[in-house]
Structure formats: C-alpha cells, structure tokens
Amino acid sequence: MLQIDAKGMYYRELNQKVRSAIANGEKEITLKNVNGQYYIGDGLRGNAAITVEGVPGNDLAAFMDGPTLTIKSNAQDNIANTMNAGKIVIHGNAGDVLGYGMRGGTLHILGDVGYRVGIHMKGLKRQSPTIIVGGTAGDFFGEYMAGGILILLGLNEKDPRPIVGDYLGTGMHGGAIYIRGEVDKNLCGAEVGILEPDEDDLKTLRQYLGDYCKDFKLDIEDIMKKGFKKLLPISLRPYGNLYAY
Amino acid sequence: MFKSLAPPEYLATIDQVKCIRCKRCIQNCGWSVYSWGGDKVLIDTSKCVKCLRCYHYCPEEAIQILDNPVKFKNNAYWGYNNIRNLKRQAETGGIPLTGMGSDLPYPILFDNLLIDACQVTNPSIDPLREPMELRTYLGKKPASVEFEKGKDGKLKLKTKMPPQIKINLPLIFSPMSYGSISLNAQKVLAIAAKECGILMNTGEGGLHEDLLPYRDSIIVQVASGRFGVNPDYLNAGVAVEIKIGQGAKPGIGGHLPGEKIPLEVARTRMIPVGTDAISPAPQHDIYSIEDLKQLIYAIKEATDYKPVSVKIAAVHNVAAIASGIVRAGADIIYLDGFRGGTGAAPSIIRDHLGIPIEHAIAAVDDRLRQEGIRNEASIIAAGGIRSSADAAKAIALGADAVAIATAALTTMGCTICGKCYTGNCSWGITTQRPELTARLDPEIFAERLINLVHAWEHELKEILGALGINAVDSLRGNRERLRGVGLDTQTLDILGVKPAGR
Numbered sequence: 001m002l003q004i005d006a007k008g009m010y011y012r013e014l015n016q017k018v019r020s021a022i023a024n025g026e027k028e029i030t031l032k033n034v035n036g037q038y039y040i041g042d043g044l045r046g047n048a049a050i051t052v053e054g055v056p057g058n059d060l061a062a063f064m065d066g067p068t069l070t071i072k073s074n075a076q077d078n079i080a081n082t083m084n085a086g087k088i089v090i091h092g093n094a095g096d097v098l099g100y101g102m103r104g105g106t107l108h109i110l111g112d113v114g115y116r117v118g119i120h121m122k123g124l125k126r127q128s129p130t131i132i133v134g135g136t137a138g139d140f141f142g143e144y145m146a147g148g149i150l151i152l153l154g155l156n157e158k159d160p161r162p163i164v165g166d167y168l169g170t171g172m173h174g175g176a177i178y179i180r181g182e183v184d185k186n187l188c189g190a191e192v193g194i195l196e197p198d199e200d201d202l203k204t205l206r207q208y209l210g211d212y213c214k215d216f217k218l219d220i221e222d223i224m225k226k227g228f229k230k231l232l233p234i235s236l237r238p239y240g241n242l243y244a245y
Numbered sequence: 246m247f248k249s250l251a252p253p254e255y256l257a258t259i260d261q262v263k264c265i266r267c268k269r270c271i272q273n274c275g276w277s278v279y280s281w282g283g284d285k286v287l288i289d290t291s292k293c294v295k296c297l298r299c300y301h302y303c304p305e306e307a308i309q310i311l312d313n314p315v316k317f318k319n320n321a322y323w324g325y326n327n328i329r330n331l332k333r334q335a336e337t338g339g340i341p342l343t344g345m346g347s348d349l350p351y352p353i354l355f356d357n358l359l360i361d362a363c364q365v366t367n368p369s370i371d372p373l374r375e376p377m378e379l380r381t382y383l384g385k386k387p388a389s390v391e392f393e394k395g396k397d398g399k400l401k402l403k404t405k406m407p408p409q410i411k412i413n414l415p416l417i418f419s420p421m422s423y424g425s426i427s428l429n430a431q432k433v434l435a436i437a438a439k440e441c442g443i444l445m446n447t448g449e450g451g452l453h454e455d456l457l458p459y460r461d462s463i464i465v466q467v468a469s470g471r472f473g474v475n476p477d478y479l480n481a482g483v484a485v486e487i488k489i490g491q492g493a494k495p496g497i498g499g500h501l502p503g504e505k506i507p508l509e510v511a512r513t514r515m516i517p518v519g520t521d522a523i524s525p526a527p528q529h530d531i532y533s534i535e536d537l538k539q540l541i542y543a544i545k546e547a548t549d550y551k552p553v554s555v556k557i558a559a560v561h562n563v564a565a566i567a568s569g570i571v572r573a574g575a576d577i578i579y580l581d582g583f584r585g586g587t588g589a590a591p592s593i594i595r596d597h598l599g600i601p602i603e604h605a606i607a608a609v610d611d612r613l614r615q616e617g618i619r620n621e622a623s624i625i626a627a628g629g630i631r632s633s634a635d636a637a638k639a640i641a642l643g644a645d646a647v648a649i650a651t652a653a654l655t656t657m658g659c660t661i662c663g664k665c666y667t668g669n670c671s672w673g674i675t676t677q678r679p680e681l682t683a684r685l686d687p688e689i690f691a692e693r694l695i696n697l698v699h700a701w702e703h704e705l706k707e708i709l710g711a712l713g714i715n716a717v718d719s720l721r722g723n724r725e726r727l728r729g730v731g732l733d734t735q736t737l738d739i740l741g742v743k744p745a746g747r
C-alpha cells in the first residue's frame with residue numbers, strides 16, 4: 001500500500017506518480033490532501049484500488065479502464081468521461097456531466113448530482129455501464145442515452161426538491177433509466193416512455209443496488225420499499241421523420 | 246395519390262436496339278432504378294441520381310443518363326434544387342438532406358488566385374533532377390531552439406522538441422467515419438496513407454480492428470457522440486483529433502441515418518442496430534475555451550502526451566476561435582471550409598453557413614502571427630481542395646498541409662452525385678449494404694489513390710520548381726508569391742495578396 005501526499009502538487013506530477021506506481025505493480029494507493037487536481041485516474045488501466053482523500057478536480061477517471069477509485073468526499077465535474085471499465089465510489093455529491101459517453105464500469109454516488117448526467121451512455125451486450133445516484137439529479141439526465149443503466153434513488157426523503165430536473169432522457173435511443181418513486185411525464189423528453197418495472201427489472205435492480213448498498217452500508221430493503229419507474233426509449237429512430245430524402 | 250410533384254432530375258435511358266439483355270445495369274444500380282420486365286429492362290428513372298455506375302458497366306454503351314428536359318423551366322433565380330426542395334418539403338414536412346460539398350455558384354477564390362513563377366532574374370529549379378523537399382512535420386514548434394556541443398564535439402539540439410508527426414508531403418486524408426463510408430473505403434484510405442507516408446483519419450465512428458495494421462498512419466477522432474472511444478482507441482493512432490465542427494455543417498452535429506447502421510457499425514459505435522447515430526452539435530462538456538483545454542489535456546493525460554488536433558468549421562469569427570484553440574493547447578488546428586464534403590447534411594445548412602477556406606486560412610494565419618503563436622500549432626486546411634494547385638495556394642496562404650476527402654473518393658469511382666446520405670452508393674463507398682461494399686476491392690482501389698497522391702506530389706514539386714523554391718516550407722504563408730485576379734480590394738486585403746500586375 002502506497003501513500004502519496006498530493007499537497008500543493010500539480011496534476012501532471014501527481015498523475016505521473018500514480019501511473020508509475022501502477023506500472024511498478026502497486027495495487028493499493030491512497031492520495032492524501034487532494035485539492036482539485038484534474039484528471040486523477042485518467043486513462044488508467046489495470047485493477048489497482050485508489051482512495052482519494054480530499055476533493056478531486058474535474059475529469060476524474062476520464063477514459064479509465066479498470067481501476068477502482070474511492071472518493072471520501074464530494075467530487076467535481078466530468079467524472080467518468082468516456083470511461084471504459086472500473087468503478088468509482090463517491091461518498092458525497094458530484095457535479096455536472098458525469099459519465100459522458102461512458103462505455104462500461106460503474107459509478108456510485110451517495111449524494112446529489114448536477115446537470116447532464118449519463119448523457120450519450122453506450123452499451124453492447126455484456127458491456128453495460130451503470131450509474132447509481134443516491135440523491136437528486138439536475139436537468140438532461142440520460143440525454144442521448146444509447147445504452148447502459150441509470151438509477152436515480154432520491155434517498156433523502158426530507159429533500160423538498162424534485163428528484164430529477166427537466167428534459168429527462170431527451171434524445172434517448174437505447175439503455176434504461178430507473179427512477180425511485182413517481183416520474184412526472186412533463187419532465188421527460190418526447191422520446192421516452194414510462195413503464196412499470198417487471199420481475200426481470202426488479203431482479204436487475206436488486207443486483208445493481210446490492211452492490212451499491214454494500215459500498216455505502218445501506219439497507220437494500222429500505223430502498224426497495226418504494227416503487228420504481230422504468231424509462232425506455234419509445235423509438236430507435238426518434239428523429240427518423242425529421243428528414244426528407 | 247399523384248406522383249411526386251418534383252419531376253425526376255435525370256432520365257436513365259437504354260437504347261433497346263443496342264441492349265443485349267445482360268442485366269448488368271440491374272445488378273449495378275444501388276438505387277434500384279432498373280428491374281427485369283421479362284423481355285427487357287424496365288426503368289424507374291425517378292430514382293436515378295446520375296452516379297454513372299450503370300453506364301460504366303454496360304458493355305454495349307446502350308445507357309445514357311440525360312438531364313431531364315422537362316424538370317422545371319430554366320430559371321437563373323429559382324433553380325431546380327430550390328423548387329424541388331420546396332416540393333419535397335410540401336410532401337414530407339422534413340428537412341431535405343444532401344451529401345458532398347455545396348455546389349452553389351458562390352465565388353471560388355482559389356480560381357481567382359494565381360501562383361508566381363521565375364523568369365530570367367531568378368532561376369527556377371528542375372524538380373526532376375534537383376532535390377525538392379515536401380516533407381512536413383505537424384505539431385507544435387518551439388519558439389526558439391538552442392544547441393549544445395555533444396561529447397563528440399558536434400552540435401546537437403538542446404531544446405526538447407514537442408511531438409511531431411512526419412508526413413512525406415503536405416497532404417492527408419480528411420476524417421470519414423466507418424458508418425458514413427464503408428470499411429473497404431476506409432481500408433483504401435489506410436493502405437494509401439501508409440504507402441504514401443501520409444495520414445488517414447478514422448472520423449468519429451471508432452476504429453475497426455482491420456485498420457490496426459495501419460495505426461502509424463492514422464489519426465483517431467473524438468466527437469460529441471464519443472463513438473468507439475476507449476483508451477486503446479486513443480492510443481491507437483499517431484494523434485487524436487477533437488471534432489468540434491465540420492465545414493459542410495457548421496454548428497450542427499453529425500447524423501448517421503439508421504439505414505447505415507448494420508450490426509458491424511453498431512458494434513464499433515456501441516449503439517443499437519438501425520438507430521440514428523447522433524453526435525449533437527455541442528459537445529456538452531465544452532462550452533468555452535477553458536472546457537476545450539480540459540478535454541485536450543484529458544486526452545493528453547490518457548495518451549502520454551500525443552499531439553491533439555482540433556477540427557473546426559470555418560465560420561465568421563474563425564481567427565479568434567483559432568487563437569483560443571491554440572492557447573488551449575492544441576498541437577494542430579484543422580480548418581474546414583464551407584465547401585467541405587459530408588456524408589449527410591441538411592442542404593439548407595450546407596449551402597448557407599460558414600465561410601470559404603481561403604478566407605479562413607488567411608485570417609487564422611494572420612491572427613496567430615500577430616499574436617506570436619503561429620509556431621504553437623500546425624494548420625491543416627480542408628474543404629474543397631480539388632487539385633494540387635488548390636493545395637499549393639492554400640499553403641501559400643498559410644496552411645501547413647491540406648486534407649482531401651472528395652478528391653480521394655473519386656479515385657474509388659465516386660462521381661460526386663451527392664447522394665451519400667441514402668446509403669445506396671453504387672460504388673460501394675458511402676454504403677453499408679454488403680452487396681455494394683464488396684465491389685470496392687481495397688487493394689485495387691488503393692493503387693489508384695496512391696497514383697493520385699503521387700501525381701499531386703509531382704505537380705507540387707513542379708510548382709515549387711517554377712517558383713524557384715526547393716522546400717515546401719518556403720511556400721508556407723508566402724503570400725507574396727500569390728496574385729489575385731478579379732478580386733476586390735477588401736478581399737485582397739483579407740487574403741493578404743496583391744492584385745495581378747502589382
């Protein structure tokens with residue numbers, strides 16, 4: 001187990017240190033005193049476990065391909081940008097544009113997230129990226145989604161804000177979104193249909209949420225007490241009629 | 246229901262006396278114009294796009310594709326396409342799509358620029374017998390260089406050079422994605438790029454594994470849809486390009502119609518089969534130069550600092566934008582003029598947005614020089630380069646290299662019919678239908694494309710020789726060796742070019 005003190009360190013140096021540690025076979029790394037450094041975990045491969053103490057900067061785990069990142073606090077924007085594989089666990093809130101074009105792996109967030117989370121997510125048979133958000137999400141959740149799974153829980157029952165913002169699933173043409181509680185049809189993009197989850201869906205949910213609950217020491221039964229809605233694209237070609245040939 | 250009120254543009258005709266009923270036209274037409282009627286070939290001329298595939302494969306010269314004399318009355322103001330699009334819109338309520346670059350008669354600045362030559366007082370160079378350097382290095386150049394004495398007493402470079410991409414001549418192939426063109430067409434480009442020591446660009450559709458052997462001649466592209474982008478992909482080529490815009494459709498995104506998304510393309514892009522692949526105009530993580538910088542460096546971090554290119558459409562404010570892009574850390578800036586080609590774009594956008602590449606090169610080169618950052622990035626100019634003369638003029642205006650796509654596709658049979666968006670290209674280029682793509686044998690057609698590149702190479706050397714210059718570096722931004730004909734003072738001023746006779 002390796003500790004790196006990131007205090008006052010420029011991101012290039014920090015990430016260089018992490019990369020060379022992993023190249024030397026290090027499997028467990030803790031980054032101490034992180035304070036906004038960009039690109040932590042960017043393009044990293046392998047299966048190392050990295051714990052971040054402090055708030056990491058933008059583009060955390062961009063293009064990441066394997067490792068597990070645990071963030072003990074809040075995190076910022078553009079997390080898991082085009083991530084391919086691996087896992088990120090955030091014990092706080094996170095910002096905008098999370099999981100842009102994500103192709104695989106898992107992003108677990110305990111708290112709230114901002115705008116445009118899970119946009120352009122992809123999926124191919126077994127490779128299915130997953131994002132689970134414990135709190136609320138902003139506008140454009142799952143925009144242009146082409147694959148993968150988004151789960152939004154709204155666990156803080158005292159939070160008076162709506163669980164999700166406007167333009168939910170706009171331009172969605174693949175994948176699935178599960179939202180705990182009710183979904184206001186008026187918030188959804190025209191391309192989205194709202195369904196009741198069936199047996200298979202509940203099984204899927206239990207499987208993904210089991211892992212999520214383990215990360216944050218939550219009780220899955222508490223979560224499952226409240227019902228879910230499933231959002232699917234109603235057409236593979238939402239814009240098929242827009243053009244004249 | 247009456248037939249469409251837009252009369253067909255072309256009349257496909259078969260001379261029944263010459264026709265030997267071989268049915269090759271039926272097999273060859275990707276648009277199903279012909280069918281077999283029992284004793285003769287039947288013709289549905291409304292589908293004909295004048296791609297001329299049938300003509301080339303008719304052994305008897307029995308086929309003629311004529312302009313339809315009854316299409317609409319000739320009118321210098323209300324053109325055929327104009328009226329036809331109105332009818333189409335009335336029939337469908339949709340946006341008429343088109344392919345290839347704009348064919349509207351906007352002034353062509355390249356055709357109003359002439360290149361200088363040596364006479365008497367300054368000698369020209371014979372490129373056949375004297376060395377002539379076309380080799381070009383793409384990437385950031387240091388503002389100044391320092392040398393030091395090595396142990397052997399020889400001088401060597403002390404300054405650490407940023408990564409450079411070497412190309413044998415200042416010409417590369419423009420991005421065309423797998424999906425918009427066939428895999429075989431991409432292979433033609435890859436084989437030719439490798440053989441000629443230049444580059445091809447995957448476009449935004451990911452990298453098919455068949456192209457991996459050509460990775461040293463490939464730029465991979467990242468666009469808003471992020472199709473096929475993973476760490477292997479980012480590291481596969483010699484550089485990564487962020488696509489912000491395209492000359493044929495500035496400000497609007499990529500659109501690959503579902504017809505062109507069979508299983509293989511869907512797999513490479515990781516999207517459902519038959520869906521429309523959409524790359525929206527904005528990259529939703531880029532709203533400013535600072536955001537662009539963030540993505541540039543996210544890519545650099547993931548690739549151990551490979552060069553990053555940023556591709557934009559030439560628009561009114563291109564010079565200021567280019568300056569921002571260079572300051573954001575791009576190593577290459579790729580400018581695409583409004584004449585640039587496309588696999589699919591709304592015609593209203595293609596024909597009316599953007600500016601010509603000639604203006605954009607001059608404006609960007611000027612601006613970067615004024616700000617003292619011209620060395621920070623190479624400029625690639627694209628968008629309607631038709632010949633080596635256009636290439637030489639673009640370089641003299643300030644580009645480091647040019648990129649060609651339409652010109653390259655013509656070597657594969659393309660006749661610039663402009664119907665790429667239908668996915669029916671009879672030449673097997675802009676289609677994914679297996680019976681059509683099988684026609685394009687990569688080895689055979691690569692030979693033709695290599696010929697084209699070599700021919701341009703010779704021509705460029707001839708032009709340099711006539712100019713009395715022995716390296717393309719001396720032509721770069723050398724606007725003193727260009728003259729304008731028939732251009733107004735302001736245009737000449739923007740281009741930084743004197744009128745002929747001065």
Ligand code: SF4
Nearest residue numbers: 274293294296297299
């Ligand atoms: S092959 Fe091309 S030119 Fe010939 S009929 Fe078909 S569309 Fe027209």
Ligand code: SF4
Nearest residue numbers: 659661662663665670
């Ligand atoms: S690529 Fe094919 S469809 Fe497109 S312009 Fe050329 S011949 Fe026509």
